[in-house]
Amino acid sequence: MNYVFHIFTIISLYVILGLSLNLTVGYGGMLSLCHAAFYGMGAYASALLMVNAGWPFLPSFAIAVIVVGMLAYLISIPSVRFHGDFFVLATLGFQIIIFSILYNWVTVTKGPYGIADIPRPRLWGLSIASTPAFFVLSLVVTLGVWGLTRRLVKSPYGRTLEAVRDDELAALALGKDVIHFKRSAFCIAGSLAAAAGVLFASYARSIDPTSFTLDESVFILCVVIIGGAGNMKGPIIGAVILVSLPELLRLVPMPDAVAANMRQGIYGLLLVLLMRFRPQGIAGKYASD
Numbered sequence: 001m002n003y004v005f006h007i008f009t010i011i012s013l014y015v016i017l018g019l020s021l022n023l024t025v026g027y028g029g030m031l032s033l034c035h036a037a038f039y040g041m042g043a044y045a046s047a048l049l050m051v052n053a054g055w056p057f058l059p060s061f062a063i064a065v066i067v068v069g070m071l072a073y074l075i076s077i078p079s080v081r082f083h084g085d086f087f088v089l090a091t092l093g094f095q096i097i098i099f100s101i102l103y104n105w106v107t108v109t110k111g112p113y114g115i116a117d118i119p120r121p122r123l124w125g126l127s128i129a130s131t132p133a134f135f136v137l138s139l140v141v142t143l144g145v146w147g148l149t150r151r152l153v154k155s156p157y158g159r160t161l162e163a164v165r166d167d168e169l170a171a172l173a174l175g176k177d178v179i180h181f182k183r184s185a186f187c188i189a190g191s192l193a194a195a196a197g198v199l200f201a202s203y204a205r206s207i208d209p210t211s212f213t214l215d216e217s218v219f220i221l222c223v224v225i226i227g228g229a230g231n232m233k234g235p236i237i238g239a240v241i242l243v244s245l246p247e248l249l250r251l252v253p254m255p256d257a258v259a260a261n262m263r264q265g266i267y268g269l270l271l272v273l274l275m276r277f278r279p280q281g282i283a284g285k286y287a288s289d
Helices: 002-027 035-051 057-079 085-104 131-154 156-166 168-173 178-204 214-227 234-249 256-277
Strands: none
Touching (some): 002 035, 002 131, 002 234, 035 085, 035 178, 057 085, 085 214, 131 156, 156 168, 168 178, 214 234
16 A cells, blocks of 8 residues: 555656646746756755754745755746746756766765755654655645645746737737846746755755756656646646556556666657647646747
8 A cells, every 4th residue: 555655645646746837838838847956955954954954844945845845946047038948948958967966066966975864854843754654744735835836827927828828929019027026936936846855865864966967958848748738637647647657567568678678668659649739738838949
């Protein structure tokens, strides 16, 4: 039963990552390849605070989310002035820079060895030690992120963000500060990704840079694209499908090496079929550029 709760926990983490990236890709129209960088910075920030400074879970959670949000805003200052492929390349460069820092700054991040013995969360005297208990915690955070993003996209802010996505010149003509809306969306998305990183660090109890590579950013982007960008259901559907597929392949008797290749093949096939027959994704109504 713990295995089932483990899968549900991983799905909830990717729902958070998908919802946050959807704010940038689906509603802001900005195709980002650096979401794993924010995810990793959140994980490392909280891990360092809890392991080295002895901070409790909640203050570490809050500081990690705030600091990563501020860094995301700083990164957005030059990045959002680019459009299309140039914006993608800017975020790709940031992803590579963050991975290189995590991998090579050995005195702080311990480089390829990562950080171990990260304590499990303690909330109001209760230790979240079991897998079912952690799933409940991750589900609560996921529902909070879903409620926050839904409130944002249904508000005038969200409608303006969609207007910027659909026709930037028209939004400018109406007096909207396009750069401000793009920066704020990028900042909020980074903060929410950091929240998933904090949960992952406390759940895994050991992190290293290989969990936050470019491949991970592409995987999170696949969650949004396959599920459907520009609505609240898409990232949830995408997370369930892409996390469940490898587990379903375990039921098929085949060598592990073949199963790994099958996983990558299925991801690629899904993307090709969706781009051909339903570019807006399974539940999406907006096809990202």
